[in-house]
Amino acid sequence: MAQLVLDTLLAHFRDGEIIATGSQHGNEWARVRPDAWAVVATFLKEDPTTAMEMMTDLTCVDRFGTEPRFDVVMHLYSVSKKHRVRLYGGVSEEDPTIDSVVPVWVGANWFEREAFDLYGVRFRGHPDLRRILMYPEFVGHPLRKDYPKEKRQPLVRRQMGKTD
Amino acid sequence: MGLELHTSMLESAVNWARKFSLFNYPFVTACCGMEFMSTAAPKYDIARFGAEFPRFSPRQSDLLIIVGTITERQGPALRRIYEQMCDPKWVIAFGVCASTGGFYQNYSTMPGADQVVPVDVYIPGCPPRPEQVLDGLMMLMDRIQRGEGHSQVAIKLEKAQKKGYDIPLAAIRPLPRGEGHHSPVAGPAATSKVPSAGNK
Numbered sequence: 001m002a003q004l005v006l007d008t009l010l011a012h013f014r015d016g017e018i019i020a021t022g023s024q025h026g027n028e029w030a031r032v033r034p035d036a037w038a039v040v041a042t043f044l045k046e047d048p049t050t051a052m053e054m055m056t057d058l059t060c061v062d063r064f065g066t067e068p069r070f071d072v073v074m075h076l077y078s079v080s081k082k083h084r085v086r087l088y089g090g091v092s093e094e095d096p097t098i099d100s101v102v103p104v105w106v107g108a109n110w111f112e113r114e115a116f117d118l119y120g121v122r123f124r125g126h127p128d129l130r131r132i133l134m135y136p137e138f139v140g141h142p143l144r145k146d147y148p149k150e151k152r153q154p155l156v157r158r159q160m161g162k163t164d
Numbered sequence: 165m166g167l168e169l170h171t172s173m174l175e176s177a178v179n180w181a182r183k184f185s186l187f188n189y190p191f192v193t194a195c196c197g198m199e200f201m202s203t204a205a206p207k208y209d210i211a212r213f214g215a216e217f218p219r220f221s222p223r224q225s226d227l228l229i230i231v232g233t234i235t236e237r238q239g240p241a242l243r244r245i246y247e248q249m250c251d252p253k254w255v256i257a258f259g260v261c262a263s264t265g266g267f268y269q270n271y272s273t274m275p276g277a278d279q280v281v282p283v284d285v286y287i288p289g290c291p292p293r294p295e296q297v298l299d300g301l302m303m304l305m306d307r308i309q310r311g312e313g314h315s316q317v318a319i320k321l322e323k324a325q326k327k328g329y330d331i332p333l334a335a336i337r338p339l340p341r342g343e344g345h346h347s348p349v350a351g352p353a354a355t356s357k358v359p360s361a362g363n364k
């Protein structure tokens with residue numbers, strides 16, 4: 001059913017903005033060129049055929065060792081049309097920057113802050129891009145595959161050997 | 165040195181009163197809280213031991229019960245709560261997460277609450293059964309009666325240093341356990357029975 005969404009996307013974007021599309025287990029996905037991320041998102045929300053009113057989820061995948069290294073993943077749902085689509089936007093390790101979709105869906109704000117906190121992906125145009133889960137003193141991005149598994153960054157420790 | 169330390173009858177009486185009127189501050193962060201509620205509810209009835217009254221202010225409590233996983237981000241808050249409590253104070257680590265970090269071994273979880281505050285009794289279990297919690301509470305009561313809590317020892321050390329005594333920690337915290345509820349069974353009486361029975 002959501003093949004309609006992919007067809008609409010491919011018919012509208014003809015300059016290589018949609019790198020690849022596919023369908024697996026009834027879930028349709030499209031790989032979007034990262035510089036067209038916000039344009040595609042705006043189109044999907046405002047086009048009456050697709051009408052993606054709701055951004056269900058936005059997260060990131062670290063495909064360590066491949067290029068582009070990070071995939072920003074966004075799940076969209078149309079409440080009126082009852083169909084879904086999943087978008088991938090690949091960003092490189094040297095410049096992990098992609099457009100923010102907060103101007104399109106306000107609810108994306110904290111999702112993008114989480115992806116920035118744990119993976120270090122920068123969202124261009126985000127109103128308040130700072131850490132959301134880890135503390136401000138934390139250095140690095142803990143869900144990256146090259147973050148040491150047992151590294152800890154304690155804020156406070158008591159002196160060992162003392163009674164209090 | 166010839167310096168004798170002994171627990172006075174007055175201190176013994178005070179400790180007896182302390183161990184039966186523990187006002188606890190439940191620092192509940194995770195699923196162990198359900199088991200803590202069960203322990204406090206009438207079926208297991210922690211009120212039998214005088215510890216039924218949770219005060220949600222550290223300034224009015226003397227037993228900090230750390231229930232659940234402590235993250236590195238919570239560390240400063242936990243330390244501040246401990247420092248706000250009045251002396252003498254005791255700490256129970258409730259559940260394996262608060263004791264050692266449990267099965268969490270990652271960037272965010274603190275490997276045991278004793279990294280930040282001194283813990284008197286560790287209760288393992290994921291979550292511990294209410295019987296285990298009551299057992300741990302009774303262990304703490306014995307510890308209070310003997311005057312061996314971390315905070316009690318610290319107070320004694322401070323008093324001694326004010327008087328100018330240089331006392332090793334081992335002198336204040338006696339090694340042999342008393343005749344408490346949890347004293348080990350093995351002793352002179354227990355060991356002598358078995359060989360004598362074999363000889364006969």
